[in-house]
Amino acid sequence: MLDMRHGYGRLRSARIGVRAAAAAVLAVSVLVSAGCGSESHAAEEQSVDLSKLDTGSYKTKPQDPTTSDPATRGRTLEGLRLGNILPLASEIDPTLSHNAAITNVFTQPNSFDSLVNVDHFADDARGFLVGFATSGRPSEDPGLGLTLTNAVMVFDSESNAASAASALARSGLVLKPGTEVTSLQSSQHSAAQIVWVPTEQRLASWYPTGKFVVFTLIDQVENKSVAEAFSMPPEPAPLALADKAIDVTAAALTGFQPTPPDKLATLPLDPDGMLRLTLSRPTGDATVEAFSGTFNQHGMLHIVGDPAQYKALFDKAGVDSVSDGAGFLVRAKDEAAARGFLDSVSASRFQHRIDPPAGLPIARCVKYHGPDAHAAPFHCYVSYGRYAATVWSQQQQDVYQRISAQYAILANNK
Template structure:
């Protein structure tokens, strides 16, 4: 059995983000009754004009946009196993090479992915312990579940790909043995006796579910039951997902729920930026849960109460759409009240209603501010406090101008 310990190379939702590049700024719009005149805010040289997102369309966008749709169809392992409380990362896998390099798919399977014309994948991993890049998971007693959805151009192709992925992985070691999965006779699985991991694939329509699980002990029956439990939760989600026809993927909207145009971007509003899953993209509906904070618990609870149903990210800006304006404001208050000991509150930008900012106490400088406008809330961050406050003011103005 191939060793699948490579971590998911994805940024965490509320982690330190890249500093925004400064571009030429404009301040549009006049105040409506009960609101400030955003033209008076100090936005520095940041733009506050909503961007024409479709104008930036690139040939590479389509598969990533389909992968973002798939992000809403993948099972969250912690929903099946509550012990998997630590997020090890999630991301779109936009090429066969990247899929074989960083996901649960073995790198020996690159030819299989290419031969069967893999379109895109989505990868998620969660564990019972925090991920430690200095110590391989196999050397711990952590429970780990990693799920990869792979999209292929047709049901027959997907079914063949699932068999070939398993056969190639199985052939790596002469010690590998097949494992039946309870309730799923069409699933392909294997393990190496005495090793506490299992790999499995299962084709469902045009998608293949690839799984890698680690158990505290080499209990093959327990691992097979865990694979079945994942499929029990995953298959209904796939039944609700409608894959985009391969010849229509290039036409998928870049901003399907009108969030990116409300999100602060570097430079002028007419610039053209390619979709990048963790730098410039929108995560709609259930997919937005990949940005739900898990620590502290109070912040995750505020997210749940707020009914977040869409997230957009643009470099160092992350925008959330809440159920209502009260929820958007409450989330920021909870964030400020639950800052870790590594951060402390700092001055917010002048005249931006409800804005809140914090600064990291130690290590590399980082300032983060939260602003809300109506039912939207956003984090902006960077290394230079004055610039971050200008970003916060610009994001507030942009939200007002985008109405």
């Protein structure tokens, strides 16, 4: 099963959850399929009678996406564009090999309110448009090592970005009254506004560059635990890692041209033609982020639990686009690659095969039995042509209807 930490089959938080104790993450250990090779689906695909599939109230034909609020939708699309070029945590520090929980695209200040003081965000961050965040740590265990969260906020002007960096640093972090906070200065980035909380082993940095603010938050959770357990003095501030995050992120931003604010509403809703083929999310569905959209391969690596593993899978299958709706739809280079990708991601020691839905024998459905209490219990997978789809649900009948409807959409794409 795909270890999509930010919602591949689990309930997602609507906020940035940097501290692992508060974060809802998919903690499933992913095992690439062993002894479960690609199955021959061709004859079965030809025998599928779409009229006999139980699709419930889900649509069964491709639907061009629409929006009633192009301006707000445009901000989200800009965030997705940003994610396609921003570095992974592992590209800042190779030891941060596992993605941690995060709300990637954010347009509201409450995305930060668990750790960052946003009481005055409207005044502190005038001209804020959208942001994208990524987060990583050395292992799935949130108590080991440190967690690095790196976010970029886009503003409507360079002056507003510079003002916001200073104002947000003054507002500071959410801390207990009386907690010691120290302002630090980077020898490499004089414009960076940095605060250090030694007793919490937490460093935050706001760095303005052009129309962007690079926000870096480093939580040295293991250092804090050791210091508390053995009454040891706090470790020094991790300034070198903060500087590296700024360097790598600022370099990536040189390849990103922000969309003028008055043009955000004109951004295409479905630039790769993927959303029209993706099962739409029903009203009130909380199993994924509150947006639908597409990532390129790199952007999707912010979502998966083990980026290196999935970079290899994506490369092997030639994946160039992934869409997010009521499930995920992956576009591979060809039909065989899509089937191989599906075989790889649908195998896990925590997933137990169950019967497929009536009329769709080529679907692979499983029930989850594992350590993540937040994981959706039912998942189904199917491929059609060069596309591989995954859906999930709390209810078996619903997951059957979702995968049947997703298959019908792909089959009806004439």
